[in-house]
Amino acid sequence: xxxxxxxxxxxxxxxxxxxxxxxxxxxxxxxxxxxxxxxxxxxxxxxxxxxxxxxxxxxxxxxxxxxxxxxxxxxxxxxxxxxxxxxxxxxxxxxxxxxxxxxxxxxxxxxxxxxxxxxxxxxxxxxxxxxxxxxxxxxxxxxxxxxxxxxxxxxxxxxxxxxxxxxxxxxxxxxxxxxxxxxxxxxxxxxxxxxxxxxxxxxxxxxxxxxxxxxxxxxxxxxxxxxxxxxxx
Amino acid sequence: xxxxxxxxxxxxxxxxxxxxxxxxxxxxxxxxxxxxxxxxxxxxxxxxxxxxxxxxxxxxxxxxxxxxxxxxxxxxxxxxxxxxxxxxxxxxxxxxxxxxxxxxxxxxxxxxxxxxxxxxxxxxxxxxxxxxxxxxxxxxxx
Numbered sequence: 387x388x389x390x391x392x393x394x395x396x397x398x399x400x401x402x403x404x405x406x407x408x409x410x411x412x413x414x415x416x417x418x419x420x421x422x423x424x425x426x427x428x429x430x431x432x433x434x435x436x437x438x439x440x441x442x443x444x445x446x447x448x449x450x451x452x453x454x455x456x457x458x459x460x461x462x463x464x465x466x467x468x469x470x471x472x473x474x475x476x477x478x479x480x481x482x483x484x485x486x487x488x489x490x491x492x493x494x495x496x497x498x499x500x501x502x503x504x505x506x507x508x509x510x511x512x513x514x515x516x517x518x519x520x521x522x523x524x525x526x527x528x529x530x531x532x533x534x535x536x537x538x539x540x541x542x543x544x545x546x547x548x549x550x551x552x553x554x555x556x557x558x559x560x561x562x563x564x565x566x567x568x569x570x571x572x573x574x575x576x577x578x579x580x581x582x583x584x585x586x587x588x589x590x591x592x593x594x595x596x597x598x599x600x601x602x603x604x605x606x607x608x609x610x611x612x613x614x615x616x617x618x619x
Numbered sequence: 620x621x622x623x624x625x626x627x628x629x630x631x632x633x634x635x636x637x638x639x640x641x642x643x644x645x646x647x648x649x650x651x652x653x654x655x656x657x658x659x660x661x662x663x664x665x666x667x668x669x670x671x672x673x674x675x676x677x678x679x680x681x682x683x684x685x686x687x688x689x690x691x692x693x694x695x696x697x698x699x700x701x702x703x704x705x706x707x708x709x710x711x712x713x714x715x716x717x718x719x720x721x722x723x724x725x726x727x728x729x730x731x732x733x734x735x736x737x738x739x740x741x742x743x744x745x746x747x748x749x750x751x752x753x754x755x756x757x758x759x760x761x
Binding site: 427428429430431432436439461464465466499500501502503506507508509546547550554562563564565567568569570578579580582583 | 625628629632636639640643647651654655656657658659678712713714715716717720723738739740741742743744745746747748749750751752753754
């Protein structure tokens with residue numbers, strides 16, 4: 387499975403696959419938007435602002451997921467010195483960072499009509515903001531440090547430290563009193579979202595997940611080319 | 620299969636990860652008072668020394684039939700189903716403020732049973748459903 391990610395392999399990956407993924411993304415997005423904006427009902431308390439959730443929740447999830455993968459790749463990178471791990475991690479950073487920002491902004495838009503305030507420093511919102519800062523730190527380490535080996539080491543350490551933030555984000559709503567509500571979808575019990583709202587949420591999640599894969603593959607190709615060019619020098 | 624170098628790195632990583640985990644745990648534990656966004660009425664009651672001058676937040680459910688409005692002044696009771704605190708507030712209420720729903724009030728305690736709020740936030744719970752379903756649920760309850 388890992389063979390797939392070798393720089394040579396990724397370069398021979400045909401653009402057809404990426405194009406097909408883009409088509410899949412567009413189809414999912416159209417279906418997801420129609421379902422979440424038109425077909426799904428308003429919430430019994432929030433009214434139509436519940437529709438913000440269909441972009442907010444998948445974005446938050448993907449922001450956490452991408453950082454988790456970056457952290458794991460960084461561990462493999464530091465311990466086993468696998469050459470393509472830093473390229474893999476680096477390629478995930480931009481899309482994850484974007485989703486963490488989308489999560490924060492859409493959350494604000496939802497918070498104003500629901501809570502009556504744009505932003506509060508409760509444990510969930512603060513830890514999510516810290517995740518965003520970790521993304522920024524990670525990306526800027528690559529940009530600022532020009533020596534590949536040094537940048538690789540520094541960014542990996544940042545990513546591994548950032549891993550500790552992920553369980554804090556996930557469980558913040560259970561460990562402490564927060565203004566943010568606890569999770570509606572858990573592994574242990576039935577979701578507290580009605581199925582007419584769960585379906586658009588899942589479609590939107592799939593759409594944005596496919597989008598993340600597309601961006602990741604595109605970036606990874608670029609990183610692989612850069613890596614090869616650097617080697618030739 | 621693992622070379623000595625790799626083993627050393629793994630050990631180093633595990634030890635530093637454990638240390639970082641412990642440090643983070645201790646820091647969060649000692650800052651718990653600041654990490655929690657609000658206190659429940661029971662937590663307020665159980666607190667030995669509580670400052671009446673410091674701004675705090677209390678949260679819970681708005682007790683049913685407790686909202687009394689007089690012009691812009693609103694009185695209501697926050698309950699966690701064990702203890703209650705009476706809140707008085709003068710200002711705009713968020714749209715989702717309602718009896719039986721979650722609320723967070725920011726302000727100062729007068730005493731352990733009386734709170735003067737200068738901000739009211741509505742807290743939403745984790746339930747999402749269409750209005751018809753909620754009505755059907757209400758009906759089946761009665």
